[in-house]
Amino acid sequence: MEFPEELKYTEDHEWVLAEDELCTVGITDHAQESLGDIVFVELPEVGTQVSAGKAFAVVESVKAVSDVYAPISGTIEEVNEELPDAPEVINTSPYDDGWMVKIRPDDPSQLDELMDADAYQEFLENEE
Amino acid sequence: MLKKTALHGIHRSLGAKMVPFAGWEMPVNYPTGVIEEHLAVRRNAGLFDVSHMGQVRVGGKEALSFIQYLTTNDAALLTPGQVQYTIICYPNGGTVDDTTLYRLGEEEYLFCVNASRCDEDFAWMKTIAAERGFNIRLENLSDDYGLLALQGPAAAAILAKITGAGLAALSSFHFIEGETAGVKALISRTGYTGEDGFELYLPASETATVWSALLDAGKENGLLPVGLGARDTLRLEKKYALYGHELGPDITPLEAGLGWVVRLEKADFNGKAALEEIKRNGIPRQLVCLKMEEAGIPREKYLVYDGDRPIGTVTSGTLSPSLRQGIAIALVAAGAWKPGRRLQIEIHGRKRSAVIVKPPFYPPREGG
Numbered sequence: 001m002e003f004p005e006e007l008k009y010t011e012d013h014e015w016v017l018a019e020d021e022l023c024t025v026g027i028t029d030h031a032q033e034s035l036g037d038i039v040f041v042e043l044p045e046v047g048t049q050v051s052a053g054k055a056f057a058v059v060e061s062v063k064a065v066s067d068v069y070a071p072i073s074g075t076i077e078e079v080n081e082e083l084p085d086a087p088e089v090i091n092t093s094p095y096d097d098g099w100m101v102k103i104r105p106d107d108p109s110q111l112d113e114l115m116d117a118d119a120y121q122e123f124l125e126n127e128e
Numbered sequence: 129m130l131k132k133t134a135l136h137g138i139h140r141s142l143g144a145k146m147v148p149f150a151g152w153e154m155p156v157n158y159p160t161g162v163i164e165e166h167l168a169v170r171r172n173a174g175l176f177d178v179s180h181m182g183q184v185r186v187g188g189k190e191a192l193s194f195i196q197y198l199t200t201n202d203a204a205l206l207t208p209g210q211v212q213y214t215i216i217c218y219p220n221g222g223t224v225d226d227t228t229l230y231r232l233g234e235e236e237y238l239f240c241v242n243a244s245r246c247d248e249d250f251a252w253m254k255t256i257a258a259e260r261g262f263n264i265r266l267e268n269l270s271d272d273y274g275l276l277a278l279q280g281p282a283a284a285a286i287l288a289k290i291t292g293a294g295l296a297a298l299s300s301f302h303f304i305e306g307e308t309a310g311v312k313a314l315i316s317r318t319g320y321t322g323e324d325g326f327e328l329y330l331p332a333s334e335t336a337t338v339w340s341a342l343l344d345a346g347k348e349n350g351l352l353p354v355g356l357g358a359r360d361t362l363r364l365e366k367k368y369a370l371y372g373h374e375l376g377p378d379i380t381p382l383e384a385g386l387g388w389v390v391r392l393e394k395a396d397f398n399g400k401a402a403l404e405e406i407k408r409n410g411i412p413r414q415l416v417c418l419k420m421e422e423a424g425i426p427r428e429k430y431l432v433y434d435g436d437r438p439i440g441t442v443t444s445g446t447l448s449p450s451l452r453q454g455i456a457i458a459l460v461a462a463g464a465w466k467p468g469r470r471l472q473i474e475i476h477g478r479k480r481s482a483v484i485v486k487p488p489f490y491p492p493r494e495g496g
Contacts (some may be wrong), residue, residue, distance in 0.1 A: 036357070037161045038146070040425050042476060052425040058476055060425050062162040065446075076422050084423065112212055 002029045004095055008097060008111055009120035011043065013067045015095060018111055022077055026099045027059065031122055037062040042089040043100060044078040047064060050103060052110055057100055068100065072110040074111050078102040132333045133179035134274050136330065142353060150244035155267040165358040167448040169321050170490075172350030173230035173280030175342050176359055178301040178327070179335060181245030191235050197397050198253060199229065200274040200381060201389040202353065210302045211318055215381045216249065219278040220320030222377040223384070223408055225249050226369060228318060230303060238269075240327075242371045246270055274335025278342060279325030279362075281353075285394040286346040290338075291315070295326075310457055320359065320490060327345040328433055331338055361446050367417055367457060367487035371430065373443040374415060375488045382406055383413045383454055383459065413440065415434035415487060418482040420454035424475040426482070432458045433472040439463070442473060456482065478492040 006017040013031035017024040030040060040060040050056040055067035056076075079101050083089060105111070107116035115123060130153040139146065146458060155177065157165060168174050171285055182360050195203040201214035214226040215270045225245040230238040241249045250268045257264055284295050293306025303316035309465055314329035330338055343351065360370070369375050381390050382403060392404055406412075420426065426445030431438050438472035440460030448455045456473065465471075467486045472479040486493045 036157055037163045038161075040423070044422075062361060062449065063156065064428060064481075096297075 001033070002044060002075050002095065003117040003121050005117050007095065008071070008116065009123075010069065010071045010114055011123060014068060014071050016071045016114060018108070021104065022102045023072060023074070024099050024102050025068075025071060026094055027090060028105035028120070029065075029126055032094045032098070035059065035060055036066060038087045038090045039082045041090065041100070043054065043083065044076050046076050046079060048076045049128070051075060070103065071114060072103060072104040072105045073107065074103040076101050079102045107117070131180070132135055132427070133177055134332050135177045135179065135339055137175065138336060138339060144353075144355060149356055150180060150242070152243060152448055154180055155353075156202050157355040157357045158353050160352055162355070162357040162361065162399065164451045165352055165354040166361050166376065168350060168352040169280045169323055169358065169362055170450060171281070172322075172352075173278060173282040173286055173325075173346055174354035174358065175339065175346065176277040176279065176354050176356075177275075177335075177339065178277050178359075179274045179332065180243040181275050181425070182241040182243060182268070183273045183275075183329070184241060184250055185232075185269050186237045186239065186244075186253075186264055187233060187235055187267075188264040191237055191264045194260075194264045195229065197260060197262075197392065198256055199227075200296045200391060200397060200399065200403075201229075201420070202391045202394050203229060203231075203237075208233055209302055211303060213301075214251065215375075215386060217381065217397075217401060218377060219399055221380040221382070221399045223371070223375040223379060224252050224377075226375055226381075226386070230314075240275075245371055245416060245448060247309070265351075272332055274330040275334040276328045276330065276335065276339060276342070277319055277321075277347075278328065279319045279321040280323045280351075282346070282349040283323070283325040286342060286349050286351055287315070289345040290341045299369055303317070305476065307340050309462075311338050313338065317407055320368060321362040322368070322490075323362075337464060341482045358449075360444075363448055364444050364446055364455065364457065365448055365450055365488060367415075367489065370444060373494055374459070378458065379413075380406060380411075381496065382411045383415070385415050410462065412462055413459050414462050414465070415443070416458050416460055417485050417487045418442075418456045418458055418470075418471060418473065419485045419489065420456075420473070420480065420482050421470070422480040422482075423454075424473075425454040425458035426458075426473045426475060429454075432442035432460055432473045433474065434463075438485040439471070439494075445473075455489045
């Protein structure tokens with residue numbers, strides 16, 4: 001299982017990549033593996049306000065429905081338009097092609113509250 | 129504490145994702161994933177461990193009259209070597225369980241029951257036998273039996289490699305006894321996938337021998353081990369009822385569209401009077417098959433609407449791996465629900481269009 005060093009992680013298994021004032025968000029390798037075959041993704045519209053810790057998207061496997069929570073508060077600036085037609089990309093490339101949205105954060109310092117790769121890995125070990 | 133089948137260690141070593149199901153720790157899928165496992169059964173073959181299911185043996189001179197009183201179908205039609213799908217009802221017509229019934233010999237029968245209902249079924253059978261004074265022998269043999277399901281178009285070719293039993297002459301809903309990989313097995317031409325296939329009743333301690341022999345024999349046929357996830361999507365595509373979803377203590381077999389196994393012309397049986405009255409007064413609810421016309425996957429308990437009017441709920445829903453569309457079975461108020469009629473299912477806070485289709489979902493019926 002992969003834990004890219006440049007990402008921040010939430011306890012709900014989302015990842016965030018902060019760059020150029022925008023934060024790219026997706027779900028982690030662990031999340032996609034727990035879900036199994038992902039067959040449906042519903043993303044918010046561009047311009048939607050999201051709040052840290054609140055659900056903003058849905059991913060579904062054949063068997064399960066799972067909310068995706070915003071790691072930070074802000075405005076949706078961009079969504080991955082490819083995903084609704086190819087949701088399985090989240091399984092094959094959770095950190096890259098499987099990105100879900102780009103958020104313009106209200107307060108970038110919220111990112112400091114998230115875990116780094118080591119802390120997330122430790123969090124997963126304790127969760128099991 | 130969850131129960132484990134004899135194959136628990138094998139599932140683990142195959143990398144299965146294990147989940148609690150009806151008091152058992154069962155494989156929901158292997159690393160191949162639900163979709164590949166589902167498609168393997170439709171195209172080639174799949175092997176399922178369904179040892180969690182329960183077996184109750186009934187024997188004695190009054191076995192048939194007991195079963196006739198207990199169940200809704202006509203067990204008198206069974207000859208030794210034959211299997212029947214049947215229902216056990218409560219006196220109010222609600223469903224205790226749906227089962228398959230095997231006639232093993234002149235006065236010997238075997239029920240195969242849902243894992244989630246096994247204890248209730250057995251207790252219910254004992255109650256009925258005691259109340260009505262049936263002189264029978266009742267044994268819960270669930271721990272003694274292992275049960276494998278080999279399903280798919282290649283099932284017969286695979287099984288023939290490891291048994292000398294006469295499979296070619298074995299028709300649907302019949303069984304024979306035969307050695308399979310050296311293990312004495314009851315081989316039944318039945319299943320829960322809508323494909324040709326077999327269910328193998330085995331001594332629990334020898335289930336692993338047959339499992340491994342089948343996986344080896346089926347390798348060149350594209351056989352995959354298949355978990356409960358695909359078992360559910362396969363049965364849903366065929367609109368087969370699952371207890372706790374399409375059937376339950378508050379759902380009668382008439383509402384579940386299983387009137388064909390409710391023989392009201394039969395002498396008195398448990399639930400008969402109630403079911404007759406329900407039929408006379410009009411069956412209040414019915415199952416419909418819905419296929420999504422918009423994106424979204426219907427799930428159990430989602431509300432079903434006819435325009436503004438809520439008419440029922442989804443009992444089972446999934447993405448159909450064969451159709452790549454959302455499909456659902458829903459229990460709705462009785463009405464003129466004809467194929468082609470549009471209804472709406474509320475998914476993630478928004479009503480989305482779904483069309484009524486004739487079962488099975490797959491293969492789709494023409495014009496359905």
